[in-house]
Amino acid sequence: MLRLDTEVQFVKGVGPRRSALLSARGIRTVGDLLIRIPKSYQDRASFVRLDSLHPGQDAAIHARIYQSRMIQTRSRGGIFHAVLTDGTSFVHAKWFHGAYLHQSRTFSAGREVVMYGRVELDTRDRNFVFFNPEFECIEESPDNGANSLDIGRIVPIYEEIGGLTSRQLRRITSSALSDLDSTVSDPLPEPIRTRHQFPELRSCLERIHFPAKTDSIAALNRRDSPYHRRLIFQEFFQLELVLANRRRQTQRAQGIQFETNDAIRRQVKQILPFHPTNAQKRVLKEIVDDLRSPFPMNRLMQGDVGSGKTIVAFEAVVIAIANGYQAAIMAPTEILAEQHYWNAMRILAPLQYSIGVLRRGIKPAEKKELFRRLAAGEIQLVIGTHVLIEEKTEFRNLGLVIIDEQHRFGVIQRLRLMEKSPAIEKLNTLVMTATPIPRTLAMSVYGDLDLSVIDEMPPGRTPIQTVHVTVNDAAKAWNIMREELSRGRQCYVVYPLIEESEKIDLKSATEGLEKISKTFPDRRVALLHGRMKSDEKDAIMRGFASGTVDILVSTTVIEVGVDVSNATIMLIQHAERFGLAQLHQLRGRVGRGRHRSTCILMSPSRLGEAAQERIQAMVSTTDGFRLAEVDLRLRGPGELAGTRQSGIPEFRIANLMEDSALLALAQQEARQWVEGPGDPEALMASLAATSGAGHPGLATVG
Ligand code: ADP
Ligand code: MG
Secondary structure, X not given: OEOOOOEHHHOOOOOHHHHHHHHHOOOOEHHHHHOOOOOEEEEOOOOOOHHHOOOOOEEEEEEEEEEEEEEOOOOOOOEEEEEEEOOOOEEEEEEEOOHHHHHHOOOOOOOEEEXXXXXXXXXXXXXXXXXXXXXXXXXXXXXXXXXXXXXXXXXXXXXXXOOEOHHHHHHHHHHHHHOEOOOOOOOOOHHHHHHOOOOOHHHHHHHHHOOOOOOOHHHHHOOOOHHHHHHHHHHHHHHHHHHHHHHHHHHHOOOOOOOOOHHHHHHHHHOXXXXXXXXXXXXXXXXXXXXXXXXXXXXXXXXXXXXXXXXHHHHHHHXXXXXXXXXXXXXXXXXXXXXXXXXXXXXXXXHOOXXXXXXXXXXXXXXXXXXXXXXHOOOOEEEEEOHHHHOOOOOOOEEEEEEEEEOOOHHHHHHHHHHHOHHHHHXXXXXXXXXXXXXXXXXXXXXXXXXXXXXXXXXXXXXOEEEEEEHHHHHHHHHHHHHHHHXXXXXXXXXXXXXXXXXXXXXXXXXXXXXXXXXXXXOOEEEEOOOOOHHHHHHHHHHHHHOOOOEEEEOHXXXXXXXXXXXXXXXXXXXXXXXXXXXXXHHOOOOOOOOOOEEEEEEOOOOOHHHHHHHHHHHHOOOHHHHHXXXXXXXXXOOHHHHHHHOOOOOOOOOOOOOHHHHHHHHHHHHHHHHOOOOHHHHHHHHHHHOOOOOOOHHHOO
């Protein structure tokens, strides 16, 4: 008997070799296997007679091989040509690079096959032909194929994985289902299932893989069958339950209450170098209302790159400190933390706070001293990565925590963070994100937080122009740069940083520096990268900010936070290697002053389809929301990097864009459920148990 958490190697047809292949792709348990649903379904329930085929039709046929042969062609591979008949007529099938079919003798005369594909008319000989159709051979089977997995039914088509074909996966999945313990229990609460007519888990798993003849193939292929809907709902519900539970806990907690009086208002004004936009004012008011209430603040501040979140966050910091409390800003990376530190030093300078930073490479003695001063209350604002929380840092009276998620931290990581430090629940927390996801989506994905949106750009911005230049045309890019430099403007040149290989990136940036210095011999060029010591980095950034450096060559360390309004060119090398969110962030480094800015995306001329689309999207719009939509659409499940960048969880079946109605439903049900008598922890555990061990995020939360 198999259970959902049984290792996949115990499924019939999966030996140690296959199980290793599957594990390598995240499929470790029976549950992992079963949650990997078909990518599409084919109607092989009824076969089309060969004498009633017509061109353009997608048809399943069931026929015998009449003859077959290799046609040698000039290109390698040749064409394999088979003629089939079912007694009523003939049809041809051709496979390019088909030598393997010839060798395998799959299509020897007399063999019985099922074929599925589009019927085309060969204009030369007027024959009907399938080009590269899907096919399967029907083995002699005692029941004449009545229980075949491959014919006479709606057939699941799987994405191949670990060298296993769709057909092999069909067999493995089928045997997993038939050996599955019949007592496998359904974790989804019964009232919820009934309310939405969700089928029970076991039959749901059976039918999503092997639908009944009566199931609507159209609904199946739209992922809109009751089975799909239930599994999608369950995935969302699992997340929403965690969020709803947290929300309920914080809503009941006793928080730290701040006051705002005239003196405090004056201090807040002191740090403002400009008039806030209406959106900034509105969001600040929402934050202030939270801070003045007796319950902890739990707010998400969302705003596109350059919308002016930083200053609003610092306004909140001023309120906390003016009330005699300490504040902490946490960033997902050390580089980001440092950038916040630079900003804090600059923006908060008039108030002369004591500001501490937990930076990379800090000496143990310095770190000890920093922690001592935090505990003694000698530091008013501290900035660092989440290590700040994980190391159980002692504060004298921490009153405000700002978590900058940018596009990397993510809901999941934040929840883990909260778990590590339950005390944070009572604190006023402001989460910042630059991920411009649509409002309804944000509400559900950040279901534990109240939402504030800065939906207006500061005035006086001129739109950034974006151009795509291939490396063969590099001169074009240099000309644009030369022109701007001659006007006294400054440029960024960015090289990709792939975290796994910092060394290689460093190499590419160092080489980049040489190249740029050669191309612009009369300009001052400097290099900035993540492995530099903090004070070196500071010096270079200061040089760029004060205008003593014309061109800053860097790895992606400048992705966020850097703010030099005289910089008008952002040249991104190997733009094809960046995700959309990252490109958008980088582009947001320019266009910050009154000068017109240009973002140049440099890439090789040959690009993959997705890279092409990303670059195209960047060229055609600067709207973060539009880009986020493209991003979500392009990013298939399994592209973990993309998801990590967006800071939103990855789902196995669910799709945030397409399934937002079910997401909203899941949020509603989860919030209702946590108000009831049930034990949320227990429900989370049983949901996690059926979601498969290899689930990239959710299973480990809650
Ligand atoms: P975000 O963090 O949302 O990407 P920032 O806070 O870094 O954006 O702000 C982007 C730029 O706009 C900064 O140079 C900032 O000084 C400037 N800025 C912010 N708010 C205003 C405003 N109300 N008026 C003018 N400039 C502003
Ligand atoms: Mg910022």
